[in-house]
Amino acid sequence: MNLRREARYTLKSYGRYRRGHGRAYSVQFEDISEFGCRFHDLIGRLAPGDRLTLRIGEFGPIGAHVKWNDRRIIGIEFDQPLHPAVLDHINQFNQAEESQILRAE
DSSP, X not given: OOOOSSOOOXXXXXXXXXXXXXXXXXXXXXXXXXXXXXXXXXXXXXXTTOEEEEEETTEEEEEEEEEEEETTEEEEEESSOOOHHHHHHHHHHHHHHHHXXXXXX
């Protein structure tokens, strides 16, 4: 059973998250939608309710909180839904980033 309130996309983008005024950690955000996303937390210190500031691609800061975690996979809910134009911008940034990687190889 799928309990999500919106469609998720295969949209991915590199970025960073920060808890409070702490250190920023680089991650790859996945399944980005207007309401949230997920990422792998290699540090393993995030718990439901933790407040975060995100930068997804070139876009941010985005206020968010940890909705759930499951074996270091973190589910994030944004404080404010992302506008469709922002999702489009993130997608364009990600495509440009992937093109640069392919050219470098």
